[in-house]
Amino acid sequence: MSLSELARQAAVGKATLSGLENGTRDPRLETLYAIAAALNVPMSALTLDQGAPAHEASSVRGTAVVSRLLEVFEEPGAVYELFALTIVPGAEQLSPAHPAGVTEHVTVHSGQLRAGPAKAPLTGGPGDYVSWRSDVPHVYAALGGQEVRATLLIRTPR
Amino acid sequence: MSLSELARQAAVGKATLSGLENGTRDPRLETLYAIAAALNVPMSALTLDQGAPAHEASSVRGTAVVSRLLEVFEEPGAVYELFALTIVPGAEQLSPAHPAGVTEHVTVHSGQLRAGPAKAPLTGGPGDYVSWRSDVPHVYAALGGQEVRATLLIRTPR
DNA sequence: CACGACCGTTCCGAAAACGGAACGATGACA
DNA sequence: TGTCATCGTTCCGTTTTCGGAACGGTCGTG
Incomplete structure (x- = not known):
């Protein structure tokens, strides 16, 4: 999937995608939804999830x-x-x-x-x-x- | 957690949060990150869209x-x-x-x-x-x- | 009942994302 | 080697989000 093709399917500008790939733009949520829908991926695939879960020091941390x-x-x-x-x-x-x-x-x-x-x-x-x-x-x-x-x-x- | 308090902790404007809660703004990704970090929740907690009432459980019946x-x-x-x-x-x-x-x-x-x-x-x-x-x-x-x-x-x- | 603290909304100029058009680069093919 | 389609980038005017300030409403307290 090329940048141009994705731009057509997601109905967003090529300038937008180009800027996102190069890290020079901070997309709006609507833009992310359009791209996620076009790619058939969940939002989490586009948003690097840096938020911490509620159980900070909890069962699901560590080497094991x-x-x-x-x-x-x-x-x-x-x-x-x-x-x-x-x-x-x-x-x-x-x-x-x-x-x-x-x-x-x-x-x-x-x-x-x-x-x-x-x-x-x-x-x-x-x-x-x-x-x-x-x-x-x-x-x-x-x-x-x-x-x-x-x-x-x-x-x-x- | 009040709107004003969240605005302070997340370092975003109160106008921004007010607009988001009322659906009159389409937030940028950086804004969502700041809010998610302040709330200590993952991004998916903010991007999840939820709808109206309903019920019916077992879609998962059948031979397959x-x-x-x-x-x-x-x-x-x-x-x-x-x-x-x-x-x-x-x-x-x-x-x-x-x-x-x-x-x-x-x-x-x-x-x-x-x-x-x-x-x-x-x-x-x-x-x-x-x-x-x-x-x-x-x-x-x-x-x-x-x-x-x-x-x-x-x-x-x- | 006056006062202060805090609430959420609204106004406004600055900053940034937005789409469309124009651009040069690249590859396929005759 | 010339042509052409497509690629990703850049420019630019428009649109929208952004934070800060100002605003009116509500609650607790003396």
């Missing part, structure tokens, strides 16, 4: 767990954060307790996961679903020397 | 898509339904349009998924994340003769 924040939903009653997890084999990560009421929901897609409250962690393989109240210290670990891939949904009441 | 309902969260503003998806290879499933405002969020963990609006579906492999507004007919399909495993989060405003 690689996380990618996918989406955040803000409701009157709660905030939802959706993560893609990749858990490095061998290592184990301990997370401190979150505020009361926070729940975590993990769906395992590959590998053997051990996760949950530190005192009584749960184990799950592909297709399994585990959740727990995360107001106590909890762990993430990959078992069997195999990388674990999973989806994590954190619900934080407010 | 095997879904398992993992969890349902009910909020004043929306209902969240978390599914584990397994998509049978070869087949393709068309889902009718959902009410306006419904968004679907899929994380792919294995296989090659083609999903999204029927007119312009998105494709993704392991680790990819796709989302779309599901108020138009949309499809689920597994590419490459391989089973697809994924997580689906459906958000229905009300």
